[in-house]
Amino acid sequence: MSDTTDSRFDPAQADLRWQQAWDDAGCFHADSDSPKPKSYVLEMFPYPSGHVHMGHVRNYTMGDVLARYKRMRGFEVLHPMGWDAFGMPAENAAMEKNVHPGGWTRDNIAHMKSQLKRIGFALDWSREFATCDPEYYGHEQALFLDLFEAGLVYRKESEVNWDPVDHTVLANEQVIDGKGWRSGAVVEKRKLSQWFLKITQFADELLTGLDTLEDWPEKVRLMQENWIGKSKGLQFAFSLSDGQLVEVYSTRPDTIFGASFVAVAADHPIAQGVAADNPLAAAFIEQCKRGGTTAAELETAEKLGFDTGITAAHPLDPARALPVYIANFVLMDYGTGAVMGVPGHDQRDFEFATKYKLPIIRVVAKSAADADQPFGAAAEAGDGVIVNSGPLDGMDVAAAIAEVIARAESGQWGSGKTVWRLRDWGVSRQRYWGTPIPFIHCAACGVVPVPKDQLPVALPEDVDFSIPGNPLAHHPTWKHTKCPGCGGAANRETDTLDTFVNSSWYFLRFASQPDDQPFDRAEVEKWLPVEQYIGGIEHAILHLLYARFWTRALQHIGKLGFAEPFASLFTQGMVTHETYARRAPDDGRQTFFTPAEVDKRGEAAVLKADGFPVEIGRVIKMSKSKKNVVDPDEIVARYGADAVRWFMLSDSPPERDLPWSEAGIEGCWRFVQRLWRLLGQYDPAATGEDKSVARKTHQTIAACAEDIEALSFNKAVARIYELTAVIEKSVPSASRSEAIRSLLLLVSPMMPHLAEEVWSRTGQGGLIALAPWPHVDSALLVDDEVTIAVQHKGKLRDTLTVAKGMPGAELEALALASEKVQRSLDGAEVRKVIVVPDRLVNIVT
RNA sequence: GCUGCUGUAGCUCAGUGGUAGAGCGCAUCCUUGGUAAGGCUGAGGUCGAGAGUUCAAUUCUCUCCAGCAGCACCA
DSSP: OOOOOOSSOOHHHHHHHHHHHHHHHTTTOOOTTOSSOEEEEEEOOOOOOSOOOHHHHHHHHHHHHHHHHHHHTTOEEEOOOOBOOOSHHHHHHHHHHOOOHHHHHHHHHHHHHHHHHHTTOOOOGGGOOBTTSHHHHHHHHHHHHHHHHTTOEEEEEEEEEEETTTTEEEOGGGEETTEETTTOOBOEEEEEEEEEEOGGGGHHHHHHHGGGOTBSOHHHHHHHHHHHOEEEEEEEEEEETTSOEEEEEESOGGGGGGOOEEEEOTTSHHHHHHHHTOHHHHHHHHHHHHSOOSHHHHHHOOOOEEEEEEEEEETTEEEEEEEEEEETTOOTTSTTSEEEEOGGGOHHHHHHHHHHTOOOOOOEESSGGGTTOOOOSSOOOSOOEEOSOGGGTTOBHHHHHHHHHHHHHHHTSEEEEEEESOOOEEOEEOOSSSEEOOEEEETTTEEEEOOGGGOOOOOOSOOOOSSSSOTTTTOSSTTEEEOTTTOOEEEEOOOEEOHHHHTTSHHHHHHOOOSSSSOOHHHHHHHOSBSEEEEEGGGTTHHHHHHHHHHHHHHHTTSOSOSOSBSBEEEEOOEEEEEEEEEOTTTOOEEEEOGGGEEEETTEEEETTTOOEEEEEEEEEOOTTTTOOOOHHHHHHHHHHHHHHHHHHSSSOTTSOEEOOHHHHHHHHHHHHHHHHHHTTOOTTOOOOOHHHHHHHHHHHHHHHHHHHTTOHHHHHHHHHHHHHHHHHSOSOHHHHHHHHHHHHHHTTTSHHHHHHHHHHTTOOSOGGGSOOOOOOGGGSSOSEEEEEEEETTEEEEEEEEETTOOHHHHHHHHHHOHHHHHHHTTOOOOEEEEETTTEEEEEO
């Protein structure tokens, strides 16, 4: 019966053979001209750090299962791979190991590619590229020039976040708690001329566009919404006693009659002006600047102010003069850098007013009768009716806001304004290993774009990393060139582009890669938008917002016909592992050990080297510093690609973290072998029907399809376990053989090597990678017999097995006739019987 | 502080207005020619807590508790 003579599946033999067979057959080559419906499955491309880690394996396994499944369903699938190859680590390696960033990156790519191939991913490697390829970044330079012509690129002097360790500028979002996201160094402020992309021009579109992204996680949409940070309010000016004007912004102009002071930021011009001839004010400003910026420090920081002695006239009650303070809690870079203080209805203002004994005026109350209710220990920021506000009294908050804005506009002392938290995207980096910004600085002509026929502006190969700062800037010859305008001597721009620019359009280049332009619009539009994009939640804001912006910008200049690149987004969880450590007895510092150095004995663990116990710590994301990493190469070498792939899909829902464990991978390995034995029993000659097996088979096929389409791989896995158990317990029949064949097809996207091996040994033609998904007989999806629960006093007393659809009256009679039920009733009077057909009978006494 | 997510077997998770499930782990036993293994059987649950709606709530509603994540002097 069995054609599989080997008693065990040997991945070391099979994996490589089938990977070669797929390559030879060109199975995963995506044909842009195919008449089939198209599906673009994309995982976020990796940075070539040198090693594939478990997080990559999980990410790419998910995409791979989906891609293989889609192909089985008759789609022409684009599932590409490439390399996000520019960035700091290559330069760090260059400095530390005295290698060239390009060579280091190329070596890493070669190694990681071989690792990915060993896991058997169904990728179209013919479309592979690295963002450090001059062809790629040359096209990127061309796109950058296009955006420049469209007015979406500009240069301005701005205060920047300077990382003193990396010697580079950081975007706001790359500064975390005042420190560089990569170096961890405390960031300094510097003024530099920088290149910017006008992302703010699309702020509203990027915000409203989120509503169209129904297949994105709610969480990610919310994070982007917060990041864009739209707020509506009134911007207006106070006339000051010294003759100046100060602009303030408020989202609650309805509370304007509750204002009891004006506060400006320490670096506001008014504050600077006061400080110029008041040493006390200058000292206070210095004190503000020393204040910490971490969340914890801000939480506990006391609200502090300095009374400038200046007063501001209230625009709706000119008799009132409000004191003007310099305050440590007002930020210069949001709104106008100055606020009106309304202590009654803003917690910060409340704390400030309490400290400096300023009036706290109630202007919003539960009802008009509560107009003089005293405040408790906090401000009241909620809704209500306006009181103590002259012409606004009796209005609700929304009406009062509209009224104040209308009065400000007609009185010409202010106007309604929308303020965004989002800033333009500073893309200049003072580094070597990035896309050179294609501009030339000419003393006569100014800043001139490099003509497109001179692209790419290629990086020089000979660079010196021994001097701190930008190697491009101190290269002896590279920057010297001729001005395209006047032909005179000129200098190249030595800044390079933020690497997030590289990843803002790579998904377009995967779809179409002509030599003479970045992409062909028609071809891109055949594939895009990406049907399913999969990656880590850490890119929820930066990469995904930039890619959305870039796509919209290209649409804006007529290069694309769609606005959103990723129709559906999935953010997968991390791969985690427990940690093993010992604490030094003197200072309590932890020394961590790798899983390989440790022997687990039940709940405890000992160090192999000395046999003494180690502490088992929390289950956290695999990281080098905690040494809780498992190397995919070793695991694949021991268990083969399929067991690892299976582990990545089973147990945890894909959006949640997946705890790696030795026991887990062992279980997967055993299941691979169990399947091997079962699938080898395929016998096309068997006869006879087994309805329950047939039913289970078709139910599983239908459910697995739904699960895979919803990316609920763990559910599909659970159903495959169930079907496996059912088939194992069945006796030979045609139904059983069909079940085995279906099971083989169901597992083939997840365990492709095992599946090919069985497919070939059981004499089925061709490659299973190209076979269609099994057909579902919908007649077999419903059971024709059902089990009915019989309850009395809320407890189960008996079950009945009856034909599906039996009428309620018959069920009731059968239930009451049950011996077990009669025993439970014990002669009690039946008051009511609830019958739910095909489900249960409940007898109430 | 605000927002979101999650609480079901020892672990990781399915599931449902009506009989509480799977895999792993654990225990007993069998096999020792599928053997760095295979199999039988079994134990194990206040479905986070409380209240409400209902004949019936793990499921629906409300309140609370715990854990995780993101955001945050954003005016």
